[in-house]
Amino acid sequence: MPITAYSVEARRELDLEQWLALNLYRSEDDPELLLLPAELRTKAAVDIECSCCGARGASLVRGARSRGTGKAVAQGHFRFRTADGANPHDPLCDFFDEQTVRGAEYLSSFANDKSALTRAIRDLVCRGITAGLFSQADMRAMRLWFLHEKTAHAVVLDVTPEQLQWCVDMQAASAWNAANLPFMPEHGSIPGFDWDMAARLEWARRNSDLFKEVDRGVYFRRQSIDRPLRLLGQHAGQIVLDPSSLRDKYEMTCRLAGFAAYHLFEGRIKPPAIVNQHPSVWGPAGHAVLALCSLLLFVSDWDIQRASALYCRIKSVAPAPEGVEGNLMGLNPFHDYPAWQVINSARRVVAKRVDDRPVSVQVADVKREIEGAYHDWANKQ
Ligand SMILES: [Zn+2]
Structure with a gap:
């Protein structure tokens, strides 16, 4: 689950909030990303590269909150897929198995x-x-x-x-x-x-x-x-x-x-x-x-x-x-x-x-x- 990725246009590594802010989208007004324009999703797929291996095909995944406590349990992040749904990461890429990295986050018990x-x-x-x-x-x-x-x-x-x-x-x-x-x-x-x-x-x-x-x-x-x-x-x-x-x-x-x-x-x-x-x-x-x-x-x-x-x-x-x-x-x-x-x-x-x-x-x-x-x-x- 890459939390950050490389923006070709910005020529720097960004997390989801930063990328949205650079593209003039206020994610704090729409944390679920329900109103995100289709153009921005299209742009993400070509502008964002995996920071580790350069894979393309990013989609934007909103953060998640616990239904019980309302506390953030997962941060917004990027997910990489080819047009036909395959895994575009280099096999040597740290994020090749996005699910595992993401699973690790849910399991971690960081106090705050x-x-x-x-x-x-x-x-x-x-x-x-x-x-x-x-x-x-x-x-x-x-x-x-x-x-x-x-x-x-x-x-x-x-x-x-x-x-x-x-x-x-x-x-x-x-x-x-x-x-x-x-x-x-x-x-x-x-x-x-x-x-x-x-x-x-x-x-x-x-x-x-x-x-x-x-x-x-x-x-x-x-x-x-x-x-x-x-x-x-x-x-x-x-x-x-x-x-x-x-x-x-x-x-x-x-x-x-x-x-x-x-x-x-x-x-x-x-x-x-x-x-x-x-x-x-x-x-x-x-x-x-x-x-x-x-x-x-x-x-x-x-x-x-x-x-x-x-x-x-x-x-x-x-x-x-x-x-x-x-x-x-x-x-x-x-x-x-x-x-x-x-x-x-x-x-x-x-x-x-x-x-x-x-x-x-x-x-x-x-x-x-x-x-x-x-x-x-x-x-x-
Ligand atoms: Zn990668």
Whole structure:
């Protein structure tokens, strides 16, 4: 669900409200877009391009409000379709699967009005451009830089859903246990000894080399492979970006995003999502913050000190009067980064493992082995 897109005529990236305002349509008088002239809908289809891949065929989708509370639950956005209803996005485009991105928004539990946060970010982008602290040219340059990174660090997406599931089973075997010692036959003499747990831990210990292949911050869990599974479904066999090439920049961007979001609303109570959670789970508002922060880092040569100082300068300049200078939410280079990290870690685990039988079968083998060792020991007593 692209919240922003590139306007050919305006030569900048805009969200739906901004695009309508530039085309002299007051969406606040008609939030449902019921009175939108047909010419404007026709114009959108040719003027608006996907900010990620340049796809055309945009239609305008109004925001949605909850029937119960009247609160905004979805922001107005663009949807891309060809004349015959097909998906016009490049298969490598972040928005190829618009439904998934949109679903993520409904699921996100950002404490305050999401639109308020994206508006606040948009305001900062407008201030920065008006004050000359960065420009549309910088945004274009960052987009090209990211395309270049994609080309330079490409890998074939050859991980299968079964391999991803294998990694989930692998992680599940390594439950944290304070008394995680290598198995000794004497352990079995403890009353009520948990043989299943012991077998899992012993298996995980013997396969510790596999766990070292998992990126920090990556956990293979049933919930955390939903998005990776969708990406596998869409891009299997294709050339994709190796995310490890951007890991330092991603982590730096998340640090700056935490700082920026925390200081976004002066004197107000901070949304708990910001304080307690990683930017990757902030939903669409997180994409907006990450996009701004990656731009600040990009124009600061990825120096986080300089970028944080730049953020503070933008915060202190006067709000821009017009508010349609553009914005850059669709520019977030780290849109699906955590999911790609999961996939990439799975690829390395699979390359390293020597036994590809199901984890449960291997754990059962270990259980038989340690039980046997215990009985041998007990018989000698
Ligand atoms: Zn696209």
